[in-house]
Amino acid sequence: MIEKMIEMIEKNADKMAEDLKERLITDGTTPSFKVLDERDLYNDIHGIYSHLGYWLLKDPQRGPVQIYYTEMGKKRRMEGFPLPELIQALIVTKKHIWDTVAEKGIMGSAVSLNSAIDLITFLNRFFDFAIYYTVYGYYKSLGVLEF
Amino acid sequence: MLTKRITAMVESNATELSKDIQRKLLSHPTTKSYRKVDEETLFRWIYDVSSRFSYWLSEDNEKGEVKEHYRNLGKERFKQNIWLPEVISALYLVKRRLWEFIVAEREVDSSLDLNQILETSFMLVRFFDHAVFYVTQGCEEILKEKFGYEAPLKNPERFAEAMAEKAKRAEEMEEEARLPTLCFTKGMIRLE
Numbered sequence: 121m122i123e124k125m126i127e128m129i130e131k132n133a134d135k136m137a138e139d140l141k142e143r144l145i146t147d148g149t150t151p152s153f154k155v156l157d158e159r160d161l162y163n164d165i166h167g168i169y170s171h172l173g174y175w176l177l178k179d180p181q182r183g184p185v186q187i188y189y190t191e192m193g194k195k196r197r198m199e200g201f202p203l204p205e206l207i208q209a210l211i212v213t214k215k216h217i218w219d220t221v222a223e224k225g226i227m228g229s230a231v232s233l234n235s236a237i238d239l240i241t242f243l244n245r246f247f248d249f250a251i252y253y254t255v256y257g258y259y260k261s262l263g264v265l266e267f
Numbered sequence: 268m269l270t271k272r273i274t275a276m277v278e279s280n281a282t283e284l285s286k287d288i289q290r291k292l293l294s295h296p297t298t299k300s301y302r303k304v305d306e307e308t309l310f311r312w313i314y315d316v317s318s319r320f321s322y323w324l325s326e327d328n329e330k331g332e333v334k335e336h337y338r339n340l341g342k343e344r345f346k347q348n349i350w351l352p353e354v355i356s357a358l359y360l361v362k363r364r365l366w367e368f369i370v371a372e373r374e375v376d377s378s379l380d381l382n383q384i385l386e387t388s389f390m391l392v393r394f395f396d397h398a399v400f401y402v403t404q405g406c407e408e409i410l411k412e413k414f415g416y417e418a419p420l421k422n423p424e425r426f427a428e429a430m431a432e433k434a435k436r437a438e439e440m441e442e443e444a445r446l447p448t449l450c451f452t453k454g455m456i457r458l459e
Contacts, residue, residue: 152420155429200419233381256352
């Protein structure tokens with residue numbers, strides 16, 4: 121059941137990435153995202169959504185998740201982004217995925233509710249580490265701190 | 268209401284849960300600075316969240332006290348040389364343990380019960396998302412105070428410059444994308 125939820129997101133990646141991109145560049149809590157090239161932003165988001173299964177099922181404590189988000193933290197810091205906005209963007213992304221699943225009305229039975237809890241567990245685990253490594257990369261690139 | 272029952276269960280197991288979380292914090296590689304903290308103080312920090320779980324999760328507190336508390340926490344931990352990534356990791360370790368406890372109470376017999384567990388889980392996630400966000404804001408304030416660092420895009424002039432650069436790049440890309448025109452001169456075809 122959880123695989124079906126992930127598959128649904130991957131199949132709708134184009135529309136979802138467009139939707140999230142618009143959300144990030146128009147939301148008052150993430151104003152700095154307006155300065156990004158929209159195509160690049162769309163591609164970054166699409167890269168996650170279209171391979172969500174890959175990202176969610178990887179060990180988020182090391183490997184691709186660690187590398188990608190540490191680099192993203194550094195990159196956005198160099199681009200002048202405030203750190204709270206980066207965190208907010210990741211929180212909004214997590215909520216966006218969840219809202220899409222809920223919208224599609226997949227959760228009707230006890231079995232699917234159990235799968236929903238499993239999906240939240242995976243989503244939380246992934247985004248917890250995504251946020252942690254973004255912050256880590258950001259702070260490391262600051263260079264003023266002993267870290 | 269099952270949500271209240273779940274939060275009451277967390278609170279009544281607060282001591283055991285807090286000891287467990289404390290053990291994790293002291294041994295986890297991403298929270299090494301917490302080993303410098305007095306054990307009783309550390310236990311108290313953790314116990315404050317789990318023993319007043321329903322209080323912290325309530326709607327009203329998210330808008331006021333949670334914001335104030337965690338912004339100050341961010342500043343406090345910074346002054347205690349506990350760096351932001353470690354503070355965030357600690358918050359997530361607390362969240363993860365509370366989540367495991369709640370989810371273990373799943374009763375698969377009734378969809379209603381699962382819905383309530385799901386609802387409590389949302390409240391837990393939302394609370395910790397806010398906590399992490401506000402702790403980060405608190406640290407940002409200290410970074411500015413102590414090191415004079417502020418993210419460039421927070422400055423309206425720098426932001427306007429960045430937007431102007433973006434517009435310029437977009438214009439340049441549009442020009443590059445224009446197809447060359449064909450020009451016929453003296454029987455030769457020329458590209459312009």
